[in-house]
Amino acid sequence: MYPVKTVETPITPDPMSTAQVVRRVAVFGGTHGNEMSGVYLVKRWLQNQEAITRPSFLTVPCIANPRAVERCRRYIDVDLNRQFTQEHFSMDVPSTAPYEVHRAVELNKKFGAAGEAFDVIIDLHNTTSNMGNCLIIGSSTDSFTLQMVRYLVQRSGLVCPVFLTENPAPNLKMADTRSMGVHGIENGHYGPSCLRSVSRHGLCLELGAQPQGVLLADIFLRHERLVHTCLDFIHKFNQGEIFPKETLEVYRILHVVDYPRNKDNDLSAMIHPELQDKDWHPLKPGDPMFLTLDGETIKYEGDSTIYPAFINEAAYYEKGIAFWATQKETLNVNELQVKN
Secondary structure (H helix, E strand, O other), X not given: OOOOOOOOOOOOOOOEEEEOOOOXXXXXXXXXXXXXHHHHHXXXXXXXXXXXXXXXXXXXXXXXXXXXXXXXXXXXXXXXXXOOOHHHHOOOOOOOOOHHHHHHHXXXXXXXXXXXXXXXXXXXXXXXXXXXXXXXXXOOOOHHHHHHHHHHHHHOOOOOOEEEOEOOOOOOOOOOOHHHOEEOOHHHEOOOOOHHHHOOEEEEEEXXXXXXXXXXXXXXXXXXXXXXXXXHHHHHHHOOOOEOOEEEEEEEEEEEEOOOEOOOOOEOEEEOOOOOOOOOOOEOOOOEEEEEOOOOEEEOOOOXXXXXXXXXXXXXXXXXXXXXXXXXXXEEEOEEEEOO
């Protein structure tokens, strides 16, 4: 009923990687206007930019979606974090286009390759799911970002699961999966239209569980700690520190699972109590997955163990996502130093 297709991808990294010195870093909050810890950290740093200053590069804080922040809404017309596409960047956007399309083009012109070409984007998000201190990356081959994430895992003092939005197979799709509640991932990748994709290196810090429109002190402080640890890593990199070869445990996306639905496309079941809040925990064949409105348990019937993430995320109801199915992998991370 809910098949899992796992593709093994051999990883054969070079023994040493180099990356250009980092000159400009942007820290975004309010990509979604009701995710409050990023919003208020950036507001604070806009008033006191010295707090995120490092000697070897410029750090710029920015509210990504100011209209949505003003109204404390996820977005005004459409999800901003899905609008950073080459289609939008290569066209004259009509005045009637959604606000977030115009905003994405504006941000790309300032921070992307067409503008000041920021080297690193750190995008701050919250989730209503029990994701903890989740680090979201889009590539298994970007040694700079992998080393930065590994530095966060080692030096932040926080437990940080790593969510890899790069799919293991270039054209992985599942036949007739919508009717089963399972969606494939188009073009083998999820996330190329997000804000962090406009820079050379990008990282999303997705912390939860936090309700929409609510500011929780512990999550605010963890977000702050992670940003400062990122900036410390970048400064050490610029100063010539060599980061040795490492391994990094990640959760790579496979597909998304929708809620069971009736003939009217309305929900007919909810996340099972034994799965709720169990992000990153193994879901084995036969484990409870959904509970129908009539009290019947729907079990996971896949062929292998998966690791659900973003379980019961409030913002994903409109997207038809009950959770992301992921597989656990260990990546080899190249030794890294700044390019001379």
